Amino acid sequence: MQMPEPNQxxxxxxxxxxxxxxxxxxxxxVISDDAQRRPYQCDGITAYMAMPLLVVLPGCAAxxxxxxxxxxxxxxxxxxxxxxxxxxxxxxxxxxxxxxxTSRLCNVLEVDAHNRVARxxxxxxxxxxxxxxxxxxxxxxxxxxxQLISTIGGNVAENAGGVHxxxxxxxxxxxxxxxxxxxxxxxxxxxxxxxGAAEGELDLMGVLTGSEGLLAVVTEIAVRLEPxxxxxxxxxxxxxxxxxxxxxxxxIIGVGVIPxxxxxxxxxxxxxVSVLIKEKFDDRTAALLLCELDGTAVEVDALVGVVSDVxxxxxxxxxxVSTTEEERQRIxxxxxxxxxxxxxxxxxxxxxxxxxxxxKLPEVLNKMADMSKKYxxxxxxCFHAGDGNLHPIIMYDAxxxxxxxxxxxxxxxxxxxxxxxxxxxxxxxxxxVEKRDLMTHQFTEIDLQxxxxxxCAFDPKDLLNPGKMFPTLCxxxxxGRMHVHNxxxxxxxxxRF
Amino acid sequence: MQMPEPNQxxxxxxxxxxxxxxxxxxxxxVISDDAQRRPYQCDGITAYMAMPLLVVLPGCAAxxxxxxxxxxxxxxxxxxxxxxxxxxxxxxxxxxxxxxxTSRLCNVLEVDAHNRVARxxxxxxxxxxxxxxxxxxxxxxxxxxxQLISTIGGNVAENAGGVHxxxxxxxxxxxxxxxxxxxxxxxxxxxxxxxGAAEGELDLMGVLTGSEGLLAVVTEIAVRLEPxxxxxxxxxxxxxxxxxxxxxxxxIIGVGVIPxxxxxxxxxxxxxVSVLIKEKFDDRTAALLLCELDGTAVEVDALVGVVSDVxxxxxxxxxxVSTTEEERQRIxxxxxxxxxxxxxxxxxxxxxxxxxxxxKLPEVLNKMADMSKKYxxxxxxCFHAGDGNLHPIIMYDAxxxxxxxxxxxxxxxxxxxxxxxxxxxxxxxxxxVEKRDLMTHQFTEIDLQxxxxxxCAFDPKDLLNPGKMFPTLCxxxxxGRMHVHNxxxxxxxxxRF
Numbered sequence: 001m002q003m004p005e006p007n008q009x010x011x012x013x014x015x016x017x018x019x020x021x022x023x024x025x026x027x028x029x030v031i032s033d034d035a036q037r038r039p040y041q042c043d044g045i046t047a048y049m050a051m052p053l054l055v056v057l058p059g060c061a062a063x064x065x066x067x068x069x070x071x072x073x074x075x076x077x078x079x080x081x082x083x084x085x086x087x088x089x090x091x092x093x094x095x096x097x098x099x100x101x102t103s104r105l106c107n108v109l110e111v112d113a114h115n116r117v118a119r120x121x122x123x124x125x126x127x128x129x130x131x132x133x134x135x136x137x138x139x140x141x142x143x144x145x146x147q148l149i150s151t152i153g154g155n156v157a158e159n160a161g162g163v164h165x166x167x168x169x170x171x172x173x174x175x176x177x178x179x180x181x182x183x184x185x186x187x188x189x190x191x192x193x194x195x196g197a198a199e200g201e202l203d204l205m206g207v208l209t210g211s212e213g214l215l216a217v218v219t220e221i222a223v224r225l226e227p228x229x230x231x232x233x234x235x236x237x238x239x240x241x242x243x244x245x246x247x248x249x250x251x252i253i254g255v256g257v258i259p260x261x262x263x264x265x266x267x268x269x270x271x272x273v274s275v276l277i278k279e280k281f282d283d284r285t286a287a288l289l290l291c292e293l294d295g296t297a298v299e300v301d302a303l304v305g306v307v308s309d310v311x312x313x314x315x316x317x318x319x320x321v322s323t324t325e326e327e328r329q330r331i332x333x334x335x336x337x338x339x340x341x342x343x344x345x346x347x348x349x350x351x352x353x354x355x356x357x358x359x360k361l362p363e364v365l366n367k368m369a370d371m372s373k374k375y376x377x378x379x380x381x382c383f384h385a386g387d388g389n390l391h392p393i394i395m396y397d398a399x400x401x402x403x404x405x406x407x408x409x410x411x412x413x414x415x416x417x418x419x420x421x422x423x424x425x426x427x428x429x430x431x432x433v434e435k436r437d438l439m440t441h442q443f444t445e446i447d448l449q450x451x452x453x454x455x456c457a458f459d460p461k462d463l464l465n466p467g468k469m470f471p472t473l474c475x476x477x478x479x480g481r482m483h484v485h486n487x488x489x490x491x492x493x494x495x496r497f
Numbered sequence: 498m499q500m501p502e503p504n505q506x507x508x509x510x511x512x513x514x515x516x517x518x519x520x521x522x523x524x525x526x527v528i529s530d531d532a533q534r535r536p537y538q539c540d541g542i543t544a545y546m547a548m549p550l551l552v553v554l555p556g557c558a559a560x561x562x563x564x565x566x567x568x569x570x571x572x573x574x575x576x577x578x579x580x581x582x583x584x585x586x587x588x589x590x591x592x593x594x595x596x597x598x599t600s601r602l603c604n605v606l607e608v609d610a611h612n613r614v615a616r617x618x619x620x621x622x623x624x625x626x627x628x629x630x631x632x633x634x635x636x637x638x639x640x641x642x643x644q645l646i647s648t649i650g651g652n653v654a655e656n657a658g659g660v661h662x663x664x665x666x667x668x669x670x671x672x673x674x675x676x677x678x679x680x681x682x683x684x685x686x687x688x689x690x691x692x693g694a695a696e697g698e699l700d701l702m703g704v705l706t707g708s709e710g711l712l713a714v715v716t717e718i719a720v721r722l723e724p725x726x727x728x729x730x731x732x733x734x735x736x737x738x739x740x741x742x743x744x745x746x747x748x749i750i751g752v753g754v755i756p757x758x759x760x761x762x763x764x765x766x767x768x769x770v771s772v773l774i775k776e777k778f779d780d781r782t783a784a785l786l787l788c789e790l791d792g793t794a795v796e797v798d799a800l801v802g803v804v805s806d807v808x809x810x811x812x813x814x815x816x817x818v819s820t821t822e823e824e825r826q827r828i829x830x831x832x833x834x835x836x837x838x839x840x841x842x843x844x845x846x847x848x849x850x851x852x853x854x855x856x857k858l859p860e861v862l863n864k865m866a867d868m869s870k871k872y873x874x875x876x877x878x879c880f881h882a883g884d885g886n887l888h889p890i891i892m893y894d895a896x897x898x899x900x901x902x903x904x905x906x907x908x909x910x911x912x913x914x915x916x917x918x919x920x921x922x923x924x925x926x927x928x929x930v931e932k933r934d935l936m937t938h939q940f941t942e943i944d945l946q947x948x949x950x951x952x953c954a955f956d957p958k959d960l961l962n963p964g965k966m967f968p969t970l971c972x973x974x975x976x977g978r979m980h981v982h983n984x985x986x987x988x989x990x991x992x993r994f
Contacts, residue, residue: 115855159700187943188947189940192920192921200939201939201966202712204704206669207699207703210697215699298793299792299793303793357612424697430697431697442698446685451698451701469698469699
C-alpha cells in the first residue's frame with residue numbers, strides 16, 4: 001500500500017494554513033499540535049498510519065463550505081471523516097492534507113414521524129438516530145457492528161451494511177436526501193426527504209452514497225425511519241460440515257424466506273467464543289448458522305416453522321429457537337463476541353471483506369483452507385452468510401517480521417478468489433487504501449476510467465480524499481489517458497473523446 | 498417546449514448514414530422510409546412529435562456498440578428507446594438523430610432462482626420477466642401501468658414505478674447489475690448479479706438508473722426476483738371528503754403499515770368508472786382509497802384488521818374487503834379502468850406526474866381546484882396516494898385553439914405547487930421534454946450544473962438523447978459556464994475550478 005509523495009510546499013505552509021482555518025472555525029477547532037493530532041493518525045485499520053497536516057472540526061455546514069473553499073483555492077487536500085471506524089483505510093489521513101472531522105456536526109435536526117424521516121447532521125452516531133425515534137416505535141435500520149460509534153456521515157460514505165441488511169438493505173436503501181458541499185465550497189441538495197425524491201434528476205445522491213469521501217463532504221442527511229418489528233426470534237442451527245451449513249443458507253433463501261439476519265460461524269470461532277460465554281457447543285458441530293426472523297408475531301411463528309423444516313432437511317444436528325427476548329440476546333451473544341474471542345487466540349488478526357454469490361460459498365471457503373496452508377497462517381470464519389458477504393479473520397503476529405505482509409497477501413488472495421467466483425471486492429467496508437490496488441482485478445480499464453470521469457466531474461483537482469479507491473499510483477501507466485495539466489486532472493484531453 | 502434547431506448538415510447525409518448503419522445491423526433493420534418511420538414519431542405523449550432521421554434496430558450488444566461508435570465518429574445524435582411508452586417525451590425522436598430501438602433485444606438470457614436473479618435484454622417487456630419466472634413462484638416486482646408493453650430497458654431509463662412500489666420500491670431497488678454501452682461504443686459493466694455488488698466502486702449503476710437515456714445505452718440488466726406474496730387482499734374505503742381520505746393515507750402509514758399499494762380516486766373518477774363497471778358508488782363518497790395488503794395469510798389477516806380500524810377512526814363511510822382473488826380483481830378494476838373511463842368524459846386529457854410529502858396532499862389538491870377555475874378546465878384525480886405521487890388528469894379539447902396550451906400551463910402550475918410543497922417534478926414519469934423547462938424551479942444552478950457535469954463525464958459531445966431533462970436551450974444563458982469548444986462540451990474550462 002503506497003501513497004503519493006506528500007507535497008512539501010504545502011507542508012511548509014502549515015502554520016499559515018492553520019491560521020487561515022482558525023479564522024473560519026475558531027481557534028479551538030484547528031488542531032496542529034503533535035500530541036493532539038496523534039489520535040487521528042489512523043482509522044479502524046491501525047496497520048496504516050499517517051500524521052494529518054492539520055485536523056479541522058467545523059461547527060456548521062457554512063464552516064464546511066468555507067474550509068473547502070479555502071483549501072480548494074490553495075490546492076490543499078481534504079480527507080473527510082466521522083468517528084474514523086473505516087475498516088479499509090478510507091479515513092487514513094494525508095501528511096499534506098487537512099483532516100476534516102465531522103464530530104461537532106452531531107445534531108438530530110428534525111424527526112418527522114408522519115413522513116417517517118429524520119434530518120440529521122453527518123456526525124451523529126448511527127445508534128443515536130434510533131435512540132432519538134424509539135419513543136415513536138421507529139428505528140433507523142442499517143446496523144453496522146460499529147453502530148455505537150460510527151457516524152451516519154461515515155455510513156453514507158462507505159454505504160455501510162450490517163447484520164440486518166440482508167432483509168432491510170444497506171445504507172443506500174435508507175437515505176432519502178443529502179446536502180453536500182463540493183470541493184469548491186458550493187452546496188448541492190440531492191434527493192429529498194421522502195420517497196421518490198431522487199426521481200427526475202440524475203441520481204447524484206446514489207453516486208455519492210458509497211463514494212468514500214471522494215466526491216463531496218456530506219453536511220446533512222435525510223434518513224428513512226422504519227417501524228420497529230413487533231417481534232424478533234433467532235434460530236441457532238448447528239451443522240456437521242461447512243458444506244451443509246452453506247447449502248442451508250441457499251435453501252432458506254430458496255424457499256422464499258428473507259431472514260432479518262443470517263450469520264455463519266465456523267468451529268474455530270465457536271471454540272473461541274465458548275471460552276467467553278462459558279457454554280460448550282456440540283462436538284459434532286463444524287459450523288453454526290444464526291437465523292433471525294422478524295415481523296408480526298403470527299408471521300414470525302410461521303417463518304420459524306418453515307426455516308426449522310429447511311434446516312432439518314439440510315442436515316442440521318441441533319436447532320435452538322429463542323422464545324423470549326432474553327434468549328434471543330443470549331443466542332446472539334456468541335456472534336457479538338466472536339471478534340473479541342478470536343482476538344484472544346492470536347496476537348493480531350486481519351479481517352477483510354468480500355462478497356460472493358451465495359452458491360459459491362463452499363468453493364471459496366475451501367480455497368481459504370488451501371491459502372492458510374500456503375501462508376502458514378491460521379484463520380477463522382464468521383460472516384454475513386445470507387448476503388454472501390465474507391469476513392475472513394486471518395491470524396498473525398505483528399511482532400514476527402513478514403507476518404503482516406503474509407496476512408495482507410492472504411487477504412488479497414481471498415478477495416481475488418471472491419472476484420473470480422463472480423463476486424466483488426467489498427461487501428460493506430469499501431475499498432479505501434486496503435483494496436485499492438486490487439480494483440484492476442475486478443474492473444476493466446473502461447469501467448475504472450468511467451468511474452474516474454465521474455470523480456473528476458465532482459472534484460477535477462483531485463483534492464478530496466485522493467489516493468483512496470482508485471489505484472492512483474498506477475494511473476499514468478494503466479490509465480494512461482488521465483492527463484495532469486498545471487497540477488489539475490484534465491479529462492477533456494482524454495484522446496477517446 | 499422548444500427543441501434545438503436540427504443540424505441540416507447531418508440531415509443531408511441521411512442516405513450515406515443509412516448505408517453505413519445497414520452494414521452494421523443488416524439491411525432490414527434500418528428504417529429510412531417515410532411511412533415506416535411514422536409510427537416512431539412520438540412516445541406516450543402524442544402531443545409532441547418529430548420524424549426521426551433514421552430508425553435502427555440492432556440485434557445484439559455488439560451491434561449497439563458498433564452503431565454508437567459509428568454515430569459518435571460522425572457527430573450523429575442517438576435517441577435510445579424501448580416500446581416508446583414514456584409519458585414525459587423521453588423517447589421523442591430528433592429530426593437529425595438516429596432512433597435506436599431495442600425491441601429486437603428481447604431475450605430473457607438466464608434465470609437463477611438460487612440467487613434470485615434474472616439476466617435480461619433491455620427490450621424484454623416488463624411483464625415477460627414475471628412470466629418467465631412465475632413457475633418458480635417468483636416475480637419481478639415493479640409494475641408500471643404500462644407493464645404489458647413497456648420494456649425493462651425503458652423502465653431502467655425512467656426508474657419506473659407502479660402501484661406496488663410503495664412497499665417494494667421503484668425500479669432502482671430491483672436492478673442488481675447493468676451492462677451498458679457508452680457513446681464511444683465502449684462497454685461498461687456496473688454492479689453485478691447479486692446483493693451488494695455495487696459496493697466498492699462509484700455507484701454508476703445508480704446514476705444510470707433514471708438517467709433517461711442521457712448517459713449510455715443499456716444492453717443487459719440483472720434484475721432481482723422476489724417470491725410472489727402468498728396472499729393479497731384489497732380494502733376499498735370510501736370517505737365523505739377528500740381531506741379525510743388524505744388524512745387516512747398518513748394515518749395508515751403512521752401506524753406502521755406499509756401497504757403493497759394505496760391508491761386514491763376522487764368522485765369525478767368514480768362517476769366515470771361506474772359507467773364502465775355498471776356499479777354505483779355511495780352518494781356520500783367524495784373520495785375512495787384502495788389499500789392492498791400482501792404477505793403470508795396470517796400476516797395479511799392481521800393487517801386487514803389494523804387498516805380497517807384506522808380507516809373507521811379516520812371517518813370512512815364504507816369498507817369492502819376482498820375475501821377471494823376474484824373479489825380482489827373486481828375491486829381493482831375500478832382503478833385499472835380509471836384512465837379509460839376519464840377518456841370518455843372529454844375529447845382529450847393531459848396527465849402529469851409530481852410527488853409531494855404525504856402530509857401536503859390536502860394543500861396541493863385544494864390548489865388544483867383553484868387552478869381549474871383559473872384555466873377553465875375540468876380535472877380529476879386518481880393517483881398513488883401512499884407515495885404522495887400525484888397524477889392529475891386535466892381535461893381539454895385539442896380541437897379548441899389554445900386549449901392544449903392551457904392544459905400544459907395547468908399541469909406546469911401543479912408541478913410548481915408540488916415543488917413549492919417540498920416535493921419534486923416527477924414520481925415515475927421522468928423529466929423528458931415535458932418538464933425540462935421546470936428543472937430550474939426545483940434545482941439551483943449549482944445542482945443542475947453538477948448533474949450536467951456528470952452527464953458530460955459520460956457523454957461529453959452531448960450526442961445521447963440531447964434536449965431531454967436539462968433545459969439545454971437556456972444553458973448558455975443560465976449555465977453560462979458550459980463551454981463548447983470545437984463542437985465538444987468542455988468542462989475543464991469551467992471557471993469555477
